[in-house]
Amino acid sequence: MHDTPPPATSPRPGGxxxxxxxxxxxxxxxxxxxxxxxxxxxxxxPVLVLAGAGTGKTRVLTTRIAxxxxxxxxxxxxxxxxxFTNKAAREMKERIGKLIGESVEGMPWLGTFHxxxxxxxxxxxxxxxxxxxxxxxxTDDQIRLLKQVIQAADLDExxxxxxxxxASIDRWKNRALTPDKVPSxxxxxxxxxxxxxYKAYQARLKTLNAVDFGDLLLEVIRLFRENPDxxxxxxxxxRYMLVDEYQDTNVAQYLWLRLLAxxxxxxxxCVGDDDQSIYGWRGAEVDNILRFEKDFxxxxxxxxxxNYRSTSNILxxxxxxxxxxxxxxxxxxxxxxxxGDKVTVTCAWDSEEEARLIGDEIERLQRDGESLDDMAILVxxxxxxxxxxxxxxxxxxxxxxxGGPRFYERAEIRDAVAYLRATMQPADDLAxxxxxxxxxxxxxxxxxxxxxxxxxxxxxxxMQAALELTESEELKAKARNSLRSLMESFARWRGQLDALxxxxxxxxxxxxxxxxxxxxxxxxADAPGRLENLKELLRSMEEFESMLGFLEHISLVxxxxxxxxxxxxxxxxxxxxxxxxxxTVFLPGWEEGLFPHQRSLDESGRAGLEEERRLAYVxxxxxxxxxxxxxxxxxxxxGLWQSTAxxxxxxxxxxxxxxxxxxxxxxxxxxGYGGGYGNSRFDEREPFAxxxxxxxxxxAQKNRERTANxxxxxxxxxxxxxxxxxxxxTDSGYSVGERVFHQKFGYGRITAVDGNKLTVKFDHSGPKRxxxxxxxxx
DNA sequence: TATGAGTCTATTTTT
DNA sequence: TAGACTCATA
Numbered sequence: 001m002h003d004t005p006p007p008a009t010s011p012r013p014g015g016x017x018x019x020x021x022x023x024x025x026x027x028x029x030x031x032x033x034x035x036x037x038x039x040x041x042x043x044x045x046p047v048l049v050l051a052g053a054g055t056g057k058t059r060v061l062t063t064r065i066a067x068x069x070x071x072x073x074x075x076x077x078x079x080x081x082x083x084f085t086n087k088a089a090r091e092m093k094e095r096i097g098k099l100i101g102e103s104v105e106g107m108p109w110l111g112t113f114h115x116x117x118x119x120x121x122x123x124x125x126x127x128x129x130x131x132x133x134x135x136x137x138x139t140d141d142q143i144r145l146l147k148q149v150i151q152a153a154d155l156d157e158x159x160x161x162x163x164x165x166x167a168s169i170d171r172w173k174n175r176a177l178t179p180d181k182v183p184s185x186x187x188x189x190x191x192x193x194x195x196x197x198y199k200a201y202q203a204r205l206k207t208l209n210a211v212d213f214g215d216l217l218l219e220v221i222r223l224f225r226e227n228p229d230x231x232x233x234x235x236x237x238x239r240y241m242l243v244d245e246y247q248d249t250n251v252a253q254y255l256w257l258r259l260l261a262x263x264x265x266x267x268x269x270c271v272g273d274d275d276q277s278i279y280g281w282r283g284a285e286v287d288n289i290l291r292f293e294k295d296f297x298x299x300x301x302x303x304x305x306x307n308y309r310s311t312s313n314i315l316x317x318x319x320x321x322x323x324x325x326x327x328x329x330x331x332x333x334x335x336x337x338x339x340g341d342k343v344t345v346t347c348a349w350d351s352e353e354e355a356r357l358i359g360d361e362i363e364r365l366q367r368d369g370e371s372l373d374d375m376a377i378l379v380x381x382x383x384x385x386x387x388x389x390x391x392x393x394x395x396x397x398x399x400x401x402x403g404g405p406r407f408y409e410r411a412e413i414r415d416a417v418a419y420l421r422a423t424m425q426p427a428d429d430l431a432x433x434x435x436x437x438x439x440x441x442x443x444x445x446x447x448x449x450x451x452x453x454x455x456x457x458x459x460x461x462x463m464q465a466a467l468e469l470t471e472s473e474e475l476k477a478k479a480r481n482s483l484r485s486l487m488e489s490f491a492r493w494r495g496q497l498d499a500l501x502x503x504x505x506x507x508x509x510x511x512x513x514x515x516x517x518x519x520x521x522x523x524x525a526d527a528p529g530r531l532e533n534l535k536e537l538l539r540s541m542e543e544f545e546s547m548l549g550f551l552e553h554i555s556l557v558x559x560x561x562x563x564x565x566x567x568x569x570x571x572x573x574x575x576x577x578x579x580x581x582x583x584t585v586f587l588p589g590w591e592e593g594l595f596p597h598q599r600s601l602d603e604s605g606r607a608g609l610e611e612e613r614r615l616a617y618v619x620x621x622x623x624x625x626x627x628x629x630x631x632x633x634x635x636x637x638x639g640l641w642q643s644t645a646x647x648x649x650x651x652x653x654x655x656x657x658x659x660x661x662x663x664x665x666x667x668x669x670x671x672g673y674g675g676g677y678g679n680s681r682f683d684e685r686e687p688f689a690x691x692x693x694x695x696x697x698x699x700a701q702k703n704r705e706r707t708a709n710x711x712x713x714x715x716x717x718x719x720x721x722x723x724x725x726x727x728x729x730t731d732s733g734y735s736v737g738e739r740v741f742h743q744k745f746g747y748g749r750i751t752a753v754d755g756n757k758l759t760v761k762f763d764h765s766g767p768k769r770x771x772x773x774x775x776x777x778x
Numbered sequence: 779t780a781t782g783a784g785t786c787t788a789t790t791t792t793t
Numbered sequence: 794t795a796g797a798c799t800c801a802t803a
């Protein structure tokens with residue numbers, strides 16, 4: 001987005017300013033700050049650009065490319081520019097086009113890691129035992145294939161779910177581990193067969209002439225390693241290499257880059273921000289960026305610290321927060337903008353009130369003339385969205401959810417695509433299996449198994465096996481006839497491939513196969529929407545040159561541009577918000593356990609906490625003018641009401657940039673829960689201060705200090721003391737059978753004690769799990 | 779093959 | 794609590 005100020009005013013010919021500008025260099029270099037200029041003009045050898053939030057990262061990247069091109073240092077085909085998402089690639093193309101004032105269709109090597117790998121693999125497929133028309137499997141295909149592998153190994157699918165194996169394999173591939181390299185500890189995890197199953201899966205992929213996403217990288221690495229001549233040809237070709245979001249690269253991507261950059265003075269420019277690394281759980285290695293100078297000796301490190309996005313209050317709050325992280329390269333962001341409003345922290349009674357407060361504030365801002373498009377609510381976990389959606393619907397406030405299920409991931413789209421794949425590529429067993437009995441045509445599990453067995457035994461594709469089975473007596477008459485008719489249809493469709501435009505043929509296929517009819521008959525509420533999606537699919541096909549081109553596109557690009565209609569508030573997860581910016585940002589749910597998320601702390605200890613903190617940093621730095629943080633003191637988690645404590649991150653914000661909001665509604669918000677006690681601990685004038693002076697909070701503080709002062713290099717368990725909302729194993733001072741009083745639920749009797757968590761059977765509201773610090777002995 | 783009862787499990791998600 | 798999913802049963 002526009003993370004930099006607009007370029008200087010258009011040149012007036014002949015003026016002093018114009019002459020001065022001409023002396024200063026080409027127009028695209030105008031209006032840059034010194035660091036940005038350096039990042040663009042430092043061209044010999046490796047460069048690492050540490051670009052803080054809102055410092056003009058994309059501008060540097062695109063201008064650098066424009067600069068290389070206009071200086072005649074390389075032709076478009078000699079520049080490799082890698083991004084993570086298609087969206088980022090698209091954006092870069094557009095912006096370069098604007099900069100050099102012509103089409104950049106000539107930048108064939110600007111794309112995602114994956115799309116560039118596909119391109120390389122297609123031209124050298126044979127070298128890695130693939131055919132040129134190999135299929136790319138997505139997660140869904142992958143899981144179905146793994147199910148078969150698990151079955152073949154005679155393992156209980158329940159105990160060893162395919163999903164989990166898929167996740168493991170994914171992790172291994174992220175770390176560039178082939179089956180023989182899987183560490184024994186990891187392999188042991190899957191009934192001691194992890195590596196074997198992985199190997200079997202890879203073998204199946206090869207026979208299917210297919211690769212999964214991870215393979216795209218790994219196969220190219222293998223290609224380069226086993227064929228030095230091919231590697232050299234690419235090293236020579238890519239005179240300049242640029243990588244966006246370097247902090248998000250995983251081991252495989254790193255190795256891939258390293259191979260290409262294996263020459264003297266590689267012109268490699270990596271742009272990233274270690275403070276915005278939030279994808280560690282997906283295999284990203286912050287370490288890659290932290291280690292850059294060691295990996296690429298002689299590297300020039302340039303820091304972009306001038307922020308063009310946020311007010312200084314927002315910037316200082318975010319900077320102070322992120323300074324609590326240890327493993328970082330360190331940057332000091334500054335802005336020339338004004339102080340602006342302070343970052344607000346508001347305490348709500350529960351998530352419902354939180355949504356109400358935010359909804360009210362949005363309406364107020366709207367009345368003051370702010371655009372809904374310029375406001376966003378960023379949540380830690382998607383379940384939080386529901387409360388806001390409910391609230392916005394009752395208010396009639398238009399909103400859009402960003403993220404969520406993608407167009408091409410919907411069942412009806414995947415079915416339709418499977419029909420097309422099976423038509424185009426008769427050897428695509430997975431596609432065939434998916435639709436052979438959809439709509440139901442009497443080809444049940446037993447028949448499919450027979451086809452499968454024949455195919456496996458003879459080493460032929462299922463489609464061919466099916467064809468042969470229609471001519472034998474092996475299948476029951478009914479199944480055989482049904483199968484024959486389906487095979488005839490496929491033959492017919494294939495015959496029309498060259499005669500008809502792809503969208504038209506696709507329409508015929510969906511019609512004749514009975515697929516459309518299946519949804520027309522279905523009378524469930526979402527059937528019309530699905531039919532609409534199918535139409536949308538056909539429409540989008542028209543833009544492609546051929547059916548094959550279309551299929552290639554959707555296997556890599558899983559999103560579609562959805563038309564935007566009217567002003568809307570945006571609702572999304574913090575992860576989805578990276579790279580975006582809004583005038584006003586609402587950040588609800590800043591509570592221990594939710595943010596930082598308990599699971600992150602449990603699974604990754606200190607590293608997990610630091611990643612959560614970076615997430616918080618990303619959240620705050622999305623805001624241009626206003627950042628409003630919220631936390632609720634009560635939240636329903638898995639159906640149980642839990643008292644929650646304010647996030648430690650709130651405590652890590654600098655007081656001078658933060659304003660605590662007293663909503664006034666706090667004092668009366670206790671109503672409705674057994675009534676009569678309205679004694680909220682936010683009764684005092686300042687809810688923020690009072691939160692921070694409750695016994696629970698203070699004890700948490702003490703625990704934190706104590707553990708922080710003890711040997712910090714101790715094993716992760718040291719975190720336990722820091723973490724409030726989990727069992728600490730310490731004696732809570734309560735025992736089963738005791739009577740207690742809880743501010744929200746009233747009187748009750750303890751039925752179980754688990755560390756600092758108590759299960760209390762409340763007289764009026766039944767059994768609940770609560771933290772010991774929120775009840776009193778009675 | 780359609781349905782209901784019972785069970786399980788609840789971050790973040792791109793390619 | 795709620796949703797997804799499995800499994801048995803008609």
